[in-house]
């Protein structure tokens with residue numbers, strides 16, 4: 488795992504967007520897994536700026552990490568709509584190059600299996616952006632999710648519902664159930680890039696990066712991934728014991744290596 492500590496969210500966005508741009512250079516039809524929430528927005532903004540300067544996303548494909556169950560089709564806070572707004576529209580990517588699980592399906596179990604098959608048929612995810620919940624979740628894999636899990640239905644913790652209530656009119660409007668790529672599914676992506684900003688994420692980050700591998704902290708599974716990058720601002724990195732080591736490692740890294 489590589490830990491990169493940057494001054495702020497804008498720098499975080501630039502670094503992650505640069506990695507996506509390098510990937511698209513090598514593989515123009517790369518499948519890029521995007522995350523929702525506030526943290527990854529600077530990445531999409533930075534990609535938009537790169538596109539304005541000539542980055543081609545003409546063949547790039549986008550896939551979704553997770554989704555609420557039961558929101559009506561077209562609900563502005565369904566993750567499908569969030570991704571449409573924040574990623575597809577912004578980057579000029581058409582619907583035929585987008586894949587996501589159907590949280591409004593009558594048979595959500597079948598929708599999960601269908602999404603697993605879609606990702607497999609697409610050749611797997613090349614680059615997966617991740618945020619982290621204050622309880623250490625990735626996607627919507629809440630604490631004690633199996634590290635072997637596949638896309639399935641999960642129940643949100645109260646803490647996650649409270650954290651996400653800001654996107655809804657009230658806490659009661661936040662769905663109890665979600666669909667999420669499983670931890671096993673996420674771990675098959677070729678490069679995982681987890682972003683965290685702010686003091687509210689510092690504890691979850693410290694547990695995930697420097698704590699024991701444990702299902703109670705789902706993000707700790709990144710310790711097992713052969714290519715995982717964690718990009719933090721100073722506040723999110725504030726509880727890391729080895730922060731100075733991570734800083735000097737990154738500072739002295741050959742520039743050709745990228746993240």
Ligand SMILES: N[C@@H]1[C@@H](O)[C@H](O)[C@@H](COP(=O)(O)O)O[C@@H]1O
Pocket residue numbers: 522523524525526527552553617618619620625626627647651
């Ligand atoms: N399912 C999403 C996660 O994928 C995201 O990482 C998390 C953190 O969101 P934020 O970046 O807004 O803190 O929110 C939601 O729970």
